[in-house]
Every structure is written in C-alpha cells, then in structure tokens.
Amino acid sequence: MTYKVKEIFYTLQGEGHHAGRPAVFCRFSSCNLWTGREADRARAICQFCDTDFLGIDGPGGGRFRTAADLASAVACTWRGELHARSRPYVVCTGGEPLLQLDAAAIEEFHNEGFEVAIETNGTRPVPPGVDWICVSPKVGAEFVLTRGDELKLVFPQRGLDPEQFSDLDFSSLRLQPMDGPELLANTRAAVEYCLAHPQWLLSVQAHKLIGIR
Numbered sequence: 346m347t348y349k350v351k352e353i354f355y356t357l358q359g360e361g362h363h364a365g366r367p368a369v370f371c372r373f374s375s376c377n378l379w380t381g382r383e384a385d386r387a388r389a390i391c392q393f394c395d396t397d398f399l400g401i402d403g404p405g406g407g408r409f410r411t412a413a414d415l416a417s418a419v420a421c422t423w424r425g426e427l428h429a430r431s432r433p434y435v436v437c438t439g440g441e442p443l444l445q446l447d448a449a450a451i452e453e454f455h456n457e458g459f460e461v462a463i464e465t466n467g468t469r470p471v472p473p474g475v476d477w478i479c480v481s482p483k484v485g486a487e488f489v490l491t492r493g494d495e496l497k498l499v500f501p502q503r504g505l506d507p508e509q510f511s512d513l514d515f516s517s518l519r520l521q522p523m524d525g526p527e528l529l530a531n532t533r534a535a536v537e538y539c540l541a542h543p544q545w546l547l548s549v550q551a552h553k554l555i556g557i558r
C-alpha cells in the first residue's frame with residue numbers, strides 16, 4: 346500500500362481534549378467530502394474546511410511505499426525528549442485519514458513507540474489499535490462512527506443539533522466554533538451553547554491564535 350501524505354510536521358495539538366500536547370501531525374492527502382479545490386467548494390458536502398490537503402507537496406509530504414517508511418518519517422519528525430510521563434504522539438489527519446490509514450501503519454507507528462490519534466469525519470470505520478479517536482461529523486455526510494473517545498462538533502452547522510450526539514459513546518464532547526467570516530459570531534454562539542449545556546466543552550483552535558501550525 347502506498348500512502349499519499351500532504352505534510353508531516355511537529356507542533357502542539359491545538360484543538361479539543363488534548364490541546365497543548367506536542368504531536369507529530371501526519372496529514373494524509375484527499376478527502377471524500379471535498380475535492381480540495383476552491384472551484385468545487387460550493388458543491389462539496391463539507392464546505393467550511395480550513396485545510397489544504399491536496400497533493401503531496403507540503404513539508405515532509407510525499408508518497409510512502411510502505412507502512413514502515415511512513416512510520417519512520419513520522420519518528421524522524423518527533424523532536425521531544427523521551428520521558429516516562431509521555432509517549433511520543435502522532436495525530437493522523439487530512440483530508441480524511443481513513444481513506445488510507447490501515448492496521449499496518451498503526452502497527453508501525455506503535456513499533457516506533459508512538460501513541461496514535463486520529464481526526465476523522467466519521468464516515469469510515471477505524472482499523473483496530475488507534476489510541477485516541479476524535480470524530481467530527483458533518484451535516485449531509487453519512488455517519489458510521491458512533492463511538493470513540495472525542496466528539497468534536499464544528500458549530501454551528503445548519504440543521505445540526507448537538508443533542509443528536511450527546512448520548513453517543515464518547516467520553517469527551519467538544520464544540521468548536523466554525524472558522525471563517527463568521528468566526529466571532531460562531532464563537533459567541535458556541536460559548537452560549539456550552540454555558541447552557543455543560544456536557545459540551547468549548548474547543549478553541551489555539552494554534553491559530555498563537556500563530557503556530
């Protein structure tokens with residue numbers, strides 16, 4: 346299996362439950378809910394995406410012929426010291442990582458000593474072995490991943506009531522204001538929602554505020 350990867354970089358997780366945690370981000374190319382081309386955005390199922398995931402031309406990106414090659418590139422990107430309190434951490438994202446991430450890659454990440462997290466839109470099943478599953482459902486897309494660790498809902502989405510999701514089997518529920526022209530209003534609405542529904546915690550995209558990737 347060849348893996349197509351847009352970029353691999355070391356930064357802090359900016360979002361959700363693990364915000365602030367150092368991680369290697371492995372951004373897989375392509376998504377099943379948008380082509381990634383601006384010309385197609387208005388017809389896409391997911392229209393608010395904040396990410397360039399097209400191609401393999403980002404820092405550390407490329408085609409990796411084997412799972413071991415991919416894991417080795419991720420391991421080379423980790424810059425933290427080894428410490429008993431924390432294992433190296435890789436966040437598999439995209440695009441939609443579940444179009445490519447398979448059991449072999451997860452096993453090789455583990456062999457390199459990594460804890461493996463995923464950011465997914467919830468339309469595909471997760472192979473076994475992933476240590477932290479963060480699901481972010483999109484209105485109009487199928488939704489098969491009804492359990493995981495973290496449900497991170499971009500808010501607001503037209504026709505989507507967070508309470509549709511609050512009884513599902515996730516230990517962490519997050520509302521993340523939709524970035525874009527309405528970010529300020531969306532943030533205010535998300536704050537109000539969390540104040541009234543304390544089962545939901547706010548997720549701000551901290552990396553954007555502090556100017557890291």
Ligand SMILES: C[S@@+](CC[C@H](N)C(=O)[O-])C[C@H]1O[C@@H](n2cnc3c(N)ncnc32)[C@H](O)[C@@H]1O
Nearest residue numbers: 393394395396439440441464465466481523524
């Ligand atoms: C770029 S996506 C890649 C992973 C996967 N395709 C997904 O949608 O979960 C990573 C995270 O960014 C969130 N996201 C994308 N665009 C956003 C935006 N405009 N505002 C806030 N969050 C956004 C997604 O919902 C997801 O939680």
Ligand SMILES: Nc1nc2[nH]cc(C(=O)O)c2c(=O)[nH]1
Nearest residue numbers: 357358359360438464552558
């Ligand atoms: N710092 C940082 N944190 C993130 N958390 C989820 C991200 C993503 O694009 O999946 C992301 C990202 O792109 N950068």
Ligand code: SF4
Nearest residue numbers: 376379391394440466
């Ligand atoms: S599902 Fe994720 S990667 Fe795909 S377009 Fe939406 S936010 Fe972007």
Ligand SMILES: [Mg+2]
Nearest residue numbers: 395396438558
């Ligand atoms: Mg991002």
